[in-house]
Amino acid sequence: MAGSELAPLSLAISRISRITRLRRLPGLRRADPSAPLDELYAVVAITLRHHRHQPLTAIPVSHATIDNVQAPAVTVDPLQLVIGEEELLVERAVRAALDAARLADPTAELSRSPVADVTPAEFAELVSPSLFSEGRVIVLEAAQDASQEIADAVLSYCASPADGIVLVVLHSGGGRSKAGKGLPNALRKAGAVVTECPKITKPADREAFVRNEVRRVGGKIDAAGVSGLIEAIGNDLRELSSAATQLVADSGGVVDERAVRRYHRGRAEVTGFAVAEKAVTGDRAAALEAARWAAQLGVPHVLVADALADAVRTIARVTAYPRSDPGRLASQLGMPPWKVRKAQGQARGWSPAGLAVAMQVAADVNADVKGAAADANYALERAVLRIVDARALR
Amino acid sequence: MTVWAQLVGQAEAVEVLSTASNAAAELVAGGVPASGAMTHAWLFTGPPGSGRSVAARTFAAALQCTQGTGCAECTACRTALAGTHADVRMVEPEGLSISVAEMRELVQAAARRPSTGNWRVVIIADADRLTEGAANALLKAVEEPPERTVFLLCAPSDHPEDVSVTIRSRCRSIALRTPPPPAIAEVLRDRDGVPEEMAHWAASVCGGHVGRARRLATDASARQRREAVLRIPLGLRQPAAVFDCADELIKTAESDANEVSGARDDAEQEELRTAMGAGGTGKGTAAAKRSADAAVRKLAQRQKSRATRAQRDALDLALVDLAGFYRDVLVYATGSGSTLTHPDRASDTASAAREWTAESTLRRLEAVLGCRDAIEWNVKPRIAVEAMVTALHRG
Numbered sequence: 001m002a003g004s005e006l007a008p009l010s011l012a013i014s015r016i017s018r019i020t021r022l023r024r025l026p027g028l029r030r031a032d033p034s035a036p037l038d039e040l041y042a043v044v045a046i047t048l049r050h051h052r053h054q055p056l057t058a059i060p061v062s063h064a065t066i067d068n069v070q071a072p073a074v075t076v077d078p079l080q081l082v083i084g085e086e087e088l089l090v091e092r093a094v095r096a097a098l099d100a101a102r103l104a105d106p107t108a109e110l111s112r113s114p115v116a117d118v119t120p121a122e123f124a125e126l127v128s129p130s131l132f133s134e135g136r137v138i139v140l141e142a143a144q145d146a147s148q149e150i151a152d153a154v155l156s157y158c159a160s161p162a163d164g165i166v167l168v169v170l171h172s173g174g175g176r177s178k179a180g181k182g183l184p185n186a187l188r189k190a191g192a193v194v195t196e197c198p199k200i201t202k203p204a205d206r207e208a209f210v211r212n213e214v215r216r217v218g219g220k221i222d223a224a225g226v227s228g229l230i231e232a233i234g235n236d237l238r239e240l241s242s243a244a245t246q247l248v249a250d251s252g253g254v255v256d257e258r259a260v261r262r263y264h265r266g267r268a269e270v271t272g273f274a275v276a277e278k279a280v281t282g283d284r285a286a287a288l289e290a291a292r293w294a295a296q297l298g299v300p301h302v303l304v305a306d307a308l309a310d311a312v313r314t315i316a317r318v319t320a321y322p323r324s325d326p327g328r329l330a331s332q333l334g335m336p337p338w339k340v341r342k343a344q345g346q347a348r349g350w351s352p353a354g355l356a357v358a359m360q361v362a363a364d365v366n367a368d369v370k371g372a373a374a375d376a377n378y379a380l381e382r383a384v385l386r387i388v389d390a391r392a393l394r
Numbered sequence: 395m396t397v398w399a400q401l402v403g404q405a406e407a408v409e410v411l412s413t414a415s416n417a418a419a420e421l422v423a424g425g426v427p428a429s430g431a432m433t434h435a436w437l438f439t440g441p442p443g444s445g446r447s448v449a450a451r452t453f454a455a456a457l458q459c460t461q462g463t464g465c466a467e468c469t470a471c472r473t474a475l476a477g478t479h480a481d482v483r484m485v486e487p488e489g490l491s492i493s494v495a496e497m498r499e500l501v502q503a504a505a506r507r508p509s510t511g512n513w514r515v516v517i518i519a520d521a522d523r524l525t526e527g528a529a530n531a532l533l534k535a536v537e538e539p540p541e542r543t544v545f546l547l548c549a550p551s552d553h554p555e556d557v558s559v560t561i562r563s564r565c566r567s568i569a570l571r572t573p574p575p576p577a578i579a580e581v582l583r584d585r586d587g588v589p590e591e592m593a594h595w596a597a598s599v600c601g602g603h604v605g606r607a608r609r610l611a612t613d614a615s616a617r618q619r620r621e622a623v624l625r626i627p628l629g630l631r632q633p634a635a636v637f638d639c640a641d642e643l644i645k646t647a648e649s650d651a652n653e654v655s656g657a658r659d660d661a662e663q664e665e666l667r668t669a670m671g672a673g674g675t676g677k678g679t680a681a682a683k684r685s686a687d688a689a690v691r692k693l694a695q696r697q698k699s700r701a702t703r704a705q706r707d708a709l710d711l712a713l714v715d716l717a718g719f720y721r722d723v724l725v726y727a728t729g730s731g732s733t734l735t736h737p738d739r740a741s742d743t744a745s746a747a748r749e750w751t752a753e754s755t756l757r758r759l760e761a762v763l764g765c766r767d768a769i770e771w772n773v774k775p776r777i778a779v780e781a782m783v784t785a786l787h788r789g
Binding site for chain 2: 306309313316317319320321352353355356359360362363364366367370371372
């Protein structure tokens with residue numbers, strides 16, 4: 001116990017009784033009998049025993065500890081529901097819950113277990129208060145796999161949560177069984193605080209995430225910096241977050257594209273669709289660059305070839321119906337409207353003759369990547385060049 | 395009536411094979427026939443539909459015949475022709491290729507003495523579908539088979555692309571010819587009871603493929619599909635028609651394949667589940683369920699391969715019909731007077747020949763043949779067919 005000093009016993013005792021009033025001490029239940037007693041109580045107990053037959057004047061207690069307990073309690077939500085599959089955000093929510101609980105009680109313990117591994121009896125033991133009612137954060141993972149019994153146990157606990165215990169339920173948002181699927185709604189009704197962590201799939205969301213990360217550590221980033229960082233790091237949030245944080249530290253707060261380029265180079269992810277899009281818009285240099293990156297990063301050749309074919313034939317199909325309304329055309333061709341609109345935009349540079357050549361190129365390269373060509377990388381590059389050339393045909 | 399009646403218009407092959415089966419009978423009886431009359435490994439080659447596997451089966455029947463050499467009456471002949479003879483092992487791949495494992499097993503089985511018949515006969519119906527490894531596994535057995543074992547291999551040709559040189563050099567080759575239309579019409583009429591007129595029509599448009607002729611003569615939906623395919627060349631006027639035609643080609647191939655395999659898939663899976671003891675309740679059924687699931691997964695893989703094969707075969711059939719049409723246009727344009735592949739489409743052929751230049755017809759023919767190759771290279775059928783139809787439209 002650091003910084004201990006003598007304090008009048010009466011004061012200490014009144015404080016202790018206050019603590020007991022603050023936190024109920026029901027039955028002698030402890031999760032683990034061999035666990036050391038809470039430090040504060042251990043000290044008080046030992047001191048009391050030592051001085052039983054002597055005039056008690058003072059006992060050593062840590063002011064710091066007691067003051068922490070007495071500090072205006074941060075209200076911790078005793079029921080929390082974290083919905084979603086974005087791992088980093090879920091982890092953060094758990095961490096936030098734990099931090100909040102530790103503010104209220106620095107000795108709060110964290111216990112995590114998948115719901116499928118917990119029986120109702122074990123759950124009851126987890127959430128029942130212990131001898132000295134240490135704070136506890138109980139995280140139930142993968143609640144979508146909950147059986148009916150454990151779901152019932154969780155819900156009945158939610159009706160009367162115990163003091164000092166924070167229950168955090170992690171749920172993917174899906175679930176196969178009825179109990180697993182229904183859990184989030186039932187928890188919401190029981191008053192759980194909900195944190196949503198949906199998987200980030202849209203580029204705009206990812207950019208917003210990066211901007212937030214930079215802001216969180218007190219930096220600033222411009223749009224070019226954001227796109228440059230995502231291009232170089234890829235789509236993994238954890239990596240994006242650590243890179244953003246590091247960049248803020250390295251660049252002194254303001255992150256722009258130059259700062260990003262200084263530390264990160266290259267491209268983490270490129271899809272076949274990126275290659276195809278550049279190729280059908282006639283951007284020779286960018287298409288070749290994307291194709292090389294795809295080869296470098298090991299994007300399967302078949303995927304790139306399929307994307308090329310898909311891009312070309314979508315344009316060909318759309319041009320077969322000139323001046324059509326995208327919405328009607330979409331239902332006619334069985335494609336999503338955004339795809340039709342995009343293809344109509346791309347179709348502008350193409351002539352029928354060029355499209356016929358491009359279709360043949362796409363079919364040829366499809367055979368090439370399946371073993372007809374000796375070198376699939378070369379075949380893909382040649383196909384990209386031929387498609388760009390075909391676009392210029394009149 | 396002998397077994398040889400099965401072979402349509404193949405007089406030369408019948409002569410060689412009957413001599414061989416006579417010699418084989420003499421061997422079985424303990425005599426010493428003229429050297430070279432009977433051989434332990436044969437390779438039947440010929441164009442599709444010329445009856446390679448029928449020839450192999452017929453020869454097997456002649457070898458197994460208990461009444462002489464191919465009476466078509468005794469049990470041995472009939473079971474051999476039906477593919478149920480205990481000593482005639484038929485390898486007829488339904489999937490895309492024949493695997494090494496299958497061949498190793500076959501080599502083991504081929505090493506045994508015949509049980510009821512005179513010879514142990516192994517027929518590999520599509521030797522061109524042997525993978526390289528499978529061909530090598532077979533090699534040793536084909537080279538030096540046991541005394542009473544005969545290997546009969548069937549392939550479109552003895553080109554190295556179809557049959558490896560090493561296998562080919564160990565077999566005696568029997569080349570079958572394209573059966574002439576009158577012979578096909580005759581067999582349709584006599585064996586399948588097809589009316590005279592229909593038999594003649596089917597024989598004239600089948601391109602020398604006996605099985606196809608029978609299908610066209612007896613199956614109305616097959617005739618419809620052929621009509622739909624042959625409407626394509628002159629139906630390609632609008633750019634939008636390109637994708638409709640391609641869609642139709644793919645869809646017909648898919649429905650054709652579904653007709654063949656779709657109904658069988660579920661029944662087979664159900665049967666396998668029952669055989670493996672799935673669906674039981676009580677103690678110890680979990681293990682049975684697991685192994686049943688694993689077996690069903692394996693079966694599903696084989697079924698998928700079979701479905702792909704069926705779809706490709708159906709598409710190939712359509713492409714061959716299409717290629718035949720463009721060939722006819724060229725024949726008509728040059729005025730050579732050769733027999734047309736689709737004589738019933740003569741008016742279309744004539745109008746196409748007036749409209750197109752010979753060069754553009756040739757380009758179209760090339761596109762169709764290129765599409766066949768592409769599909770063999772495992773190109774997605776839709777991509778290959780759309781590219782082809784675009785080329786047909788452009789000319």
